[in-house]
Amino acid sequence: MVSERRFPSLPAIRAFEAAARLGSFAKAAQELDTTAASVSYHVRRLEQQIGVNLFLRHPNRVILTRSGDIVAREAINAFAALRVSFVQAAEADETHLSLTALPSLGTSWLTPRLGRFRARHPDIALELDLSATAEDLSVGRYDAAIRNGHGNWPGLRAVELLPSLFMPLCAPSLRESLKDIGHDPRRALPVPLLGRPDWWSLWYRALGFDGAIPPGRFGTQLSAEYLDIAAAMAGQGVAIGSPLLFRHELDAGRLVAAHDLVVGDGRAFWFTYPAARHDSRKIASFREWLCAEATRDREAARAVIRRAVVVEP
Numbered sequence: 001m002v003s004e005r006r007f008p009s010l011p012a013i014r015a016f017e018a019a020a021r022l023g024s025f026a027k028a029a030q031e032l033d034t035t036a037a038s039v040s041y042h043v044r045r046l047e048q049q050i051g052v053n054l055f056l057r058h059p060n061r062v063i064l065t066r067s068g069d070i071v072a073r074e075a076i077n078a079f080a081a082l083r084v085s086f087v088q089a090a091e092a093d094e095t096h097l098s099l100t101a102l103p104s105l106g107t108s109w110l111t112p113r114l115g116r117f118r119a120r121h122p123d124i125a126l127e128l129d130l131s132a133t134a135e136d137l138s139v140g141r142y143d144a145a146i147r148n149g150h151g152n153w154p155g156l157r158a159v160e161l162l163p164s165l166f167m168p169l170c171a172p173s174l175r176e177s178l179k180d181i182g183h184d185p186r187r188a189l190p191v192p193l194l195g196r197p198d199w200w201s202l203w204y205r206a207l208g209f210d211g212a213i214p215p216g217r218f219g220t221q222l223s224a225e226y227l228d229i230a231a232a233m234a235g236q237g238v239a240i241g242s243p244l245l246f247r248h249e250l251d252a253g254r255l256v257a258a259h260d261l262v263v264g265d266g267r268a269f270w271f272t273y274p275a276a277r278h279d280s281r282k283i284a285s286f287r288e289w290l291c292a293e294a295t296r297d298r299e300a301a302r303a304v305i306r307r308a309v310v311v312e313p
Contacts, residue, residue: 008049015042016054017079020064020072097282098127101146104225105269106130109162109245109297110146117289124282132224137274144273144283156272159287161294162244164267165308166199168258169229169246170238178238178258185213192219195228195240202311203240203263229255243304244297262308269294 018028018039025036025043032039047054054068064072101110106128114126129135135142137156151158168181170191177190185204193200193213200213219237222228229246232239238258249255271290273283298305 008046009042012042012046012049013075014079015039016046016071017075019043019055019062020068021076023061023063025062094280094282095123096125096127097144097286098129098142099144099146099286100129100131100135100142102148102269103130103132103223104242105146105148105245107224107226108229112248113293116293117286120289121285124285126286137272143277143280144271144286147270147272149267149270151268151270151272153272155275157275157278158270158272159291161269161271161290162297163264163305163308164242164269165244165262165264165305166195166203166240166242167260167262168203168238169241169243169250169255170232170258171235172253172256174235174238175256175258181238182207182259182261184211185209185217186211189217189238191235192237193217193240194219194222194231194237195225198313199240199263199265202265202313203261206261206263206309206311244301247297247301260307262304264308264310265313266310 015028015032015038018031019025022028022031025039028039029036043054052067052071053065054071055062056065107130111128114128117124117126129142134147135145137143137145146161147153147158148164151160168178170178174191180187181189185200197213197218204213220231222231225239225241225245228239229241229249231237232241233249233254243250243257243262246255250257271287273280273287277283
């Protein structure tokens with residue numbers, strides 16, 4: 001009787017199962033991407049461990065013994081069940097897409113469009129996480145991500161979606177009072193500046209001002225661009241934000257440009273995923289749909305993109 005301590009190794013059992021199913025050490029070696037000698041070695045080790053001859057060996061073929069036939073039936077059934085489970089697991093994985101994206105893009109641009117993806121691919125359940133942290137896609141928690149940068153992340157495929165642009169945006173009622181926003185940034189305005197100070201500095205640098213913006217010019221510091229825009233629409237200040245991500249608010253008249261200058265920092269939004277998963281059906285489906293959405297928006301905002309001035313940080 002085979003004790004638990006002497007239970008055969010998995011490579012030995014795998015070699016035996018392939019040889020028994022195919023009736024040949026050579027064919028088993030081809031399937032396992034090894035040599036016939038290696039298969040023979042593992043089968044011999046298995047026979048030595050359990051104390052039973054499993055094959056009758058002939059020059060050009062092998063035949064199962066009565067004991068070998070008993071073991072083969074169970075081994076072949078067990079490995080067949082494993083193969084089925086692997087296929088089922090792969091199929092199940094292709095029906096669930098886990099995505100992480102930046103909060104402002106995810107809230108203002110991506111989420112309102114996801115109904116169109118679901119209508120086109122009702123078999124794919126989408127899980128969306130919004131985080132400013134660039135999650136590690138190699139650990140398996142997320143299938144893909146939408147990131148902001150230059151698109152050069154090791155081990156990842158990156159497809160460019162939208163350029164990273166920004167300009168002063170405000171409520172329509174404030175535009176007239178902000179007509180001097182393009183003047184010296186040290187001059188006071190009737191409302192505070194909202195949004196990232198580094199973006200404001202780049203925007204004013206594009207106008208020819210290199211001096212520091214006084215801290216007192218800034219209003220409430222919020223954690224995400226879409227919150228700055230919400231505060232701007234409520235009349236709490238003028239925000240530095242993307243005319244692409246908030247195009248619908250601009251088109252609807254809830255938001256207006258306080259100045260015509262559009263600035264970019266050389267970065268863009270990218271759809272990224274592990275290079276090893278390029279052929280995944282669910283990733284390919286989402287990539288195709290997402291690129292079509294981004295292309296439509298780039299075409300609609302062509303005039304804005306063309307006049308953007310790129311200022312390196």
